[in-house]
Amino acid sequence: MRQKILVTALVATMAAPGASWAATGLDFGESVELSANGGANKTKISRLGNGRLLAVFGDYYKNGDGSFNTVYDVKAQAERPARDLFVRTCEATSDCTLESSWSELKNISNTASKSSIATDLNGFSVVDDSDPRNPEPFYGDSEKPNLFAAGSKIVITWVDKFCPSLVEGEPSEQRSVSYLTLDNREVPFACTYAVTSSDAGATWSEPVQLSSGIRDAKQDVNRGLSTGEWAITWQEDPRGLQLGEADGPGDGASGANVSSGTDIWYSRADSFGPDGAIWSDPVRITDNFNGQTASGNFNTIFALTDPDTLEASAPVADENIESGIAGASRANLALQPGYLEGEVAQAIVAYEETKGSGGLDEGKFVRYHTFDWNSPVAWTDQADPGTAPPETAGCIISDPTLNARRVRFVVQGTPGTETNMRMGIFWKEGEFTQGGPSDIMLRKGIVDGNNGFSPAEMVPSVDPNCAVSDYLQALQLNNAPALNMSSRTEDAQATTDADIPTSTLSDDTYVKVEENAIAHRGLLRGDDLYVGYTYTPVLAELLYTNTKNYNFYIRHYDGVAGTWSAPRNLSNITDTTINVREPRLVGTPGSTAGCPADPEECRDVTRFYVAWGTQTNVSEWSLEEPSELDLYAALAEDKGATYTDVVRFAGEADDVEDFESQIQMTPAGNNLYVVWNENRDGGTHAMFRQSTTVEVADDGTDDGTDDGDSTSSSSSSDGTLFGCSYKPGAPFDPTLFLLTALAIGGLTFRKIKARA
Template identity: 20%
Template sequence: MKLKKILFYCLSLITALSLSLGVVLAEDGALFRRNISKTPENETEKAAIYMMDFYVPAQASTGLVGPVDNYFLLDEDSQDDETTSAYVARNYAKPLISVYIDDLHPEEETKGGITFGHFDAFVGVSLDDGTSWKTTNLSNSSDLSSFTLDSGYDYPGDVHNVVHQVAGDNIFVAWVSKYCDGGTPFYKMDPADTEDVAYFEDLKTTYGKDALYLYDLFGVKGKQGSVDYTLQGYPEIGEIPYSCVWTARGKLIAGDDPKTEDTSEATHVVWTKPERLTSGVRDANLPAVDCAKDAGCILTWQEDPEGLRPGQGLGPGEGWSGAVANGKTDIWYSYISYADFDDVFEDSETPVATEVVPLKEFTGETLAKVYVPMAMPTRLTDNDMCKAFSSITDTTKMEDPYCYIDFDNIDAIDPLNLPTAPTAESDFCTTQIDWTTPGGSTIPICVTEDGRVLNGRVASTRVRLNLKPYSPADAVDADGDGVVEKSAWAVMAAEETKALGDMLIDPYGDPAEDPIDIGKDIWYYSFDMFAHPLVDQGGMLNQPAKCSPWTVGATYDCADYEFFPVQTDPLNGGDFYLTEIARRFALTTNSVKAAADSESGLAAMLIYKQGIINQGGPADIMLRRVVIPEDFDPAVDNPYTFENMECSEWVYTDGSNPNYLKGLCLSPAINISGSTIVECTGTAGNDACAATFPVADDGSIPEGDTSFPKVTEWRQCDGIAAIDGCESDNDLDDQTWENPFDVSKGHRGFLDGDFVMMMYAWSPNWKANTVGNDHYNLYVRRSFDGGLTWTTTPGDLGGTGTIATENYCVSTASSECEGTEFTYAAGEFEQGLNVSQLIGNKITILDPRYTPTGGLKLYPTIRTDWLTTNIGPASETLPYEDDLVRDPSKYFMIYETGDNTTVAEGEAVPLDLYYSRATVYGDVWELDPDWYDEETGVIEDYRWPWVENKAEILSGEASMLANPGGTFMYSVWNQWQEEILPDGHELVFDSDIWFRRFLYLQDDDIATTQRTPIVFIAANPQEIYSTADDEVITLFAAARDLDTLGDDPQIVEYEWLINGQPFSITDDTTNCSKDKMCNAPARVVSGNWDGHQFTNPGTKPDYFYGWYEFSVRVKDNEGNWSKGVSKRVYIAETIADAQPYSVHIPLLIANP
C-alpha cells in the first residue's frame, strides 16, 4: 500500500514525535488464550461473553483458590514470554460468563442453511480472569426427542441459538430447542386443579401476580408442529419440527460447592432446572434478552405459525436466519423480576409457599426448581389474525382468548370463563369487517378499539433490545432484603414485513393481483418492563419514501424529491405512506441518569439500514435521535418513548390514523453513511453520476445494459466544512437514492452521555461488491454533542486534530494504490474514518464488534460490596487502580475478514479476526507493531493486530468486553476448519470457542493537555438508615485525574454537599468535608441531639425524616473541578418506618 504520506489514522497527537517516541501499537501483554469448550471434534457456535461488576476471590475451575499471576509482558523475541510481569499477582477477579452451543453428536450432517444436529446450550464460568473455565451443559437435550418425523426418525433435541445476560450475581440464559417436552411449562398449570389453584393464589397474594402473568390468554399451549421443506422446493431438508423457548437461572454464591469433594471453593455458581416457556405450536426463533440489576430480566422471541422460512433476500443473513417470516409471526414477551429471580422450591415440587427458599439456601441434591416462573408469554406485536367468531364444535379452530378479552379490567379476567366471542368491551375485537383473502374467501375479521384490522398479513422479526433501570415513584422493598426494587424501561424494535400492509397493491399504490410479500419497515416499542403493551402496533422509525429523479423506467406520477402520493387503506380507511425497505435494527442507549445529565438530553440512538431495492440492494445507515424533554421527571417519565424521537414534522399524533397510532415522522433520519459522489465511470459530480444508475426501484436492470458504472471517488459533507471535493449539500440528511451506488452494513455503536460512537462497514459500489469486484471497509464516526454534529475529539477532551487516509483505488491495482490524506483540527467536522484500510478485492469486512470500557453496560467501577458482604474484607486494596474509575476516552473494536472471492456464490467465507484499541475518544488507533519500522518511524502497512490469523483456521462471531480502565480487553469467538466434500457439503472440524485476554500497561497514552477530573460514588446497597439504631451513612468517592500534569497527588480536594449545602461537622465519627470518605451519622444529618439541625439549623430539636441527597465533586492539582455526582439515601427512625415512604428518584446517581 502506498501513501502520499505514510501515516495512519488519527496520528496528529504524535506525528511530530513519531521518529523519536514511536507510534501507539498493540497490547503490551504476552499472548494469552484459552480453549473454553475443548471439543474440537464437535462444531461450536454462538459465542458470547459478559462480565459481572464485582470482585470474587480468584479461583481456578478446579476450585483451587489462589492469585492470578500470569500477567506477563510481551517479549520482543517471543510470543509467549512469561518472565516479566506487567501486574503483580491479583487475589481477586471479575467473574466472566460465556455461552455457546456445541454439537455433541457430530456424525449428523448439516442440511441446507439450517442446523441439523445434536447441539446443546453450554455456559462457561471463569473466576480467575479467564485463566480457566468451568463449563456446564444447561439444556441436556441433544440426545432427547419430543418429535417423530413422518419417516419414523426421532428428531434430536437440537439447540440452535443461545443468549445470556448478567445482573448483579444473577445469570439469565435463554435458548431455542427442537426439544419441546419437560421443563414444567407454566401454561400446563390448571386453574381448575386444587393443588394448582393453591399455587396460583400464592403467586397472587405473596408475589402480586395478576391474570396476565398467570394464565395462558394468548394460545401458548398446543401440540408441537413441523414444516416440510420438500413442499417448498427443498427435499434435501425435508421435515423439521418447530422449536421451543427455554430459560435457566444461575446465581454466583459464596461458599463451598457441596457437589465437589476434593476442594473447598470460595464461590460457585448454582443453576435452576431449565424452564420451558412455549409448546412448539409455532416455530420459536431468535431469542433476545437483557437484565437490569434490582429490576429483572426480559426475554423476547419470534414465533412463526408456519415454520422458519428459507428466505428470499439476497443480503447477508436473509436465508434460513429468521430474517423473513410467514404472515402472523409475532414478537412474544416474558419477564422475571429481580426480587423473584432466585426463589426456588426447597425440596419438592409441591406448590406450597412455606417451602420456598432463596437459591443460595437450596440444599437439595438435584437442580432446584424455580418457584416464581417466567411471566406467561404474551404477544407484543399485532400480526396475528383475530376472527370475529370461534368454532365451538371444532376446538382446534377456536380463536385465542386474547382476541375477545377486555384487558382494561385485568382483575376481572376469569381463567375458567374466558370469552369465546367478541363483545363491545373486547379490546382487539370491538367491531368487525368482512375481509376477502388473496384466495377469494371472505372472513369476518376483528377490528380493534383503535381501528386496526387484525387480518394476519404481516410478520415481525429480528428484535434488538436494551433494558435500562430506573427507580419509579412507587418503588418498594418487595423481597425484604433492605434494597428498594427498581423497574426498567424496555427499549426495542423489530422489522415488520410489509406485504404492503393489508392491501393488494404494488409498490406505488396501484392495484395488483397478489399482495407483495417483500420489503420491511422498522417498528419501535418502549415501555416499563412490568407494564408491557399487548398486541401493540409500535411506532414506525423510517421516513416515508420520496421520489428519486433518477429512477429507471418509472411509470408513476410523482414529483421529484417529494413523497409518493398518500394512499388510502381500503380496510381501515386511514392514510398510509409508501416506504423504502428498512431492516436490521440496532440501538444504543444512555442510562436514565446519563440522559438527564447530558447537555444534549440524548436518551437513545436508533439505528437501521435502509435502501431503495428490496432484495440485498444498495443501502445507507440511518439514525434516529431520542431526546428527553425539558420537563423530564426520571421517577415517572420514560426517556425512550417514541414521542421523544427527534422530528420536526409529525403527523397523525392524535391517534386517529389506525396505520400510525403513535404518529408518523415525515422528517428524514440522520444518514450517517451518506456520501457525495465526486467521480464515477464516464462523468463527475453527484447528480450526474446518480443519473447513470441503471436500476429500477424493483431491483431490475433494463435489458441492453452490458456494463454497470462504478463510483471511483467520494466525500462525506456537512454543507459547511471546506473539504475539497464536497458540494454545498449536507449528506447527513440524504435520501438513500441521492447516492444510489453505495451499500452499508454492520451498523453498531454506543452512547456515553453526549458522546456517540458509530461504526459501519461500507462499500462505494454495491453492484460490484455483490460479485467480489469491490469490498467493504470499516468506518467510524463520532459525535460529542449527542449526534448533532460529527467531529474529531474536541480540545477540552484532549483532541489536537487528526490526519485521516482514504483510498480511492476502485480502478487501481493494489500495488499502485496511493492514499489521500485529510487533515482535521480538534473538534472539526470529520468524514467517516476508514479504520480497516483494506485495498484490493480479495478480502472484505464481515461482522465488526465493539466494547466501551466497562463493557456494554459501561460499569463505572468494579464493586467491592458483594465481596465484603458475602466473603469478608479484602486482603488488599480494592478496586484495583485500573478498575477504580472508568476511562471514557478508550474503546475497542474487532472486525472479521472474509474471503471476497466467494461472494459471487453466496456470502464471504469468514477468515480472521483483528482488533484495535481507540484512545483519545478515537483520535488514535493502535496498530500491529510487526508492520512498523522503529528505526525509520515508517508504517509499512496499516494493519490492526490480530486476534486469530492462522491461514487454515476460520474465525467469526466474536464477542468482547473491557474493564473500566481499558487495561484489559476480553474476547471469545468461534473458530474452526472446514473442508468441502465431494458431494458439496461442508465438513467442519477442529471447532471450538476460544477466549483471549488482552493486557495493556496503565498510562500508555499520557495526556499532556489539561483535562477535567472525574468522580463517582462507589456503589452502596444500603439505601435506608435508622436513627434509632444510630446508623452511620458511609460513602466513598473514587476520583481520577485524566491528565498527568502537575505534581502528586493528582486529586487534591473532595467537596461533599448534602441537599446542596456543605456539611462540615467533623469529629471522631463524622467527616464529610474534604476527604474521599464521607461518614455521616443519620442522627446528625436529620436532626442532631446537641441542637444542630442540618435542614433548618437551630429551629427544631426533632428529626426530619425522608430523602437526603449526598453529592461530591473533586479538584485536581491544576485547580480543575469535576462535575458533581450524587446518591440519595432515606433516613427514618426505624427501617420499617421507611417502607411506606420509599418514593424517590433514582437512588444512585453516580456515573460521571
C-alpha cells in the same frame, strides 16, 4: 479455503487521513480452547462484576458411548450432530490464559439427548408410495445462546427443538414443517428457553421452557437490571422457519423472512429464587395475528398425533394455522431504569415488520414500542379480527415509503449532562427491496418532559400518529427524515448541528444509489454517541466483479460541541478480494465494587474497543463460498481521537478460519477479553484470548518483546490484477464491467417494482 499470506504494514497505511495512533498497544497472551466436541457455535463472553469471566457456547453433545444424535440444520441445509449449550468460568484471581484455570464444562440446556417429536428428517416423496414418511425421534438442538448479566444475575436464552408439553399430563402442542424444496425433510418447530443464575454463574437453574412449539420460535433477546427486573422477547412464525430468498448477505433461514401473522412475544421476571427466575406467561406485543387463518401453504405442517411414539403425522389444516396481513421479525430489546421520579423500569422494543400492503410494496417498516416493563400492552387471539387497540401497533420510525430493516439501539440510564441524550436508534434504509443498497439512518432520544424513550422525544421527530397498522395510513405519516450516517462516506466531512441541513447527514438514500452500508453498531456514553458500519462505494462492483470491498468506518457525535466527525476508515483494507465483516464497537462497563481501591475497576468512559473479521470477497458468479480469514482489534482512547495499532488476534495459521468474535473488557479498559469460533481440524472450536495494554515505541514495537502479535497487519494482498481484484483461481473476464452496469440496472428495476 485459500492460503493466507501474512503482510506487515506500516501503521500509517491502516489509518484514515488525519487519524492519530496511541502510544499504547495491545499485547495478547496465548489462545485457549474452551470447547470439546468440534461443534462450537456462537461463542459469547461476559465479565461479571466480581471479575469472573463467563463464556457460553453451543457444542455437539456426545452420548456416553461416544456417538452423536443427528439433526437436520435448515440454515446450513445439512445433517449434523445435535448441540447443547455449555458454560465455563475463570476467576478474577486466575491466569485465564491457561486452559487449566477454566472450570469444567457445564451443560446448561441438556436437550440434545431428548426428543419431544418424531419427524422424517431424511425426507419423503409426496408422489411415490415407495418413499413414504419415516418418522424418527428428532432430538433437542440448542441454537445460539444469548447472554446478559447485570450485577450477580445472569440470564441465558435460546430456542430449541425439544418442546414437551407446558401442561403436565397433556400432549405437546409442538408442530413440524416439511420443506418441499429440501426434499420434504421434516423439521420440528422450536420453542424458547431461559436458564438463570443469581450468584454470578456459580450455580444454574434448570432450563425453563417459555413457549410450546405450536409456532416456530426464533431471534430471542433478553435484558435485565441488577435490581432484578428482566425481560425476554422472541418471534413466533405460525408456518415454521422460512427459508432465505438468496437476497442480501448471510445464508438465509435466519428469521428475517417470515410468514404473515408472525408476532413478537414478551415475558418478564422479577424474582430470582434458588430455583431460578419465575417468568410471566408470554404475551404478544404486536398485532399481526388478527384472527385470520392461513391459505395455500407451500410446505406441509404436521401436528403430534401419538403421544406414546411422539409421531407427528397429521397434516394441520390451513384453518388451524394462524395468519395475518403483516409479519414482525428481528426484535431488539432494552430495559432501563425510569428517569422520572417514581417511574418503573422501561422496556424498549424495536423490530422490522412487513408492510402488509397486499403485494403493493415488498419492503418493511421499522416499528418501535416503549412501555412499563411490567405492563406490556398485549394483543390476544381472543379479540375480534381487526379490532386490535391502536397502541399495540408499534410506532413507525422509518420512512414509510422506503424499505427499512435491521434496527438496533443504544440506551443509557442517565441522560447526557449537556444534551439530555438517552438513546440512539439506527437501522438500514433504502429505495430497494431485500439485498439492495441502503444507508444507515439514525434518530436520537432526548429527554423532553418524559423519560427520553418516548416516540415524541425522538430527534429528528416522528409523526405523533406513528402507531398505525393500516398500510395506506402509514404512507401518510409525516416523519422528519432521519440522519443519514453513511451517505457518501468517502466524501463526507465533519459538520456541526447547525450545518446538518447542508451536509451528507441530510442526504436522501438515493443521492448515491450505488453505495451500501451494513453491519451497523453503536455506543452511547454521556453526551458522546458513536456509530460504526461497514461500507462499500459500489455494491454491484463488490458483488459481481470484486473491484470494491467493505471497510469498517466510525462516526462520533460530540454532543457538548454539537459536532459530527467525518467517517473514519478504521480497517482501511485496500485489497478488494477481502471484505470486513462482523465489526464490534464495545465501550467499557460500569465501575465495580472494587473501585476505587483497584483503579482497573473504575470506568474510563473515554475508551472503547473496536474489532472486526475478514472474509474473502467472492463474486456472486463464483461457485465457491467465501472463506473466513482473520480477526483484528484496536483500543480507542480520548473518545476515539487516538487508536492503538490494529492487532490481529486470530488467524495466523494457514487452513484455519476465524470468525464471530465477541469482546469484553475491564472498566478502565486496560484488559481485553475476546472469544471467537475457529474452523480447523474438521471441526469448529470455541476460543479465548486476552490482552493487556503496553507502552509502544515510536516505531510501533512494544516496550520489550515482539511476539509478532502486536504488529499492525493488513489482510492478504494476493489476487490483485492491476487494481481489478478477482477471486483467486477464477480467470479475469473484462465482461465483468458490463455485468456491473447490468447489475445496477437490475437493482434499479427492483426499486421501481417495489414502489409501484
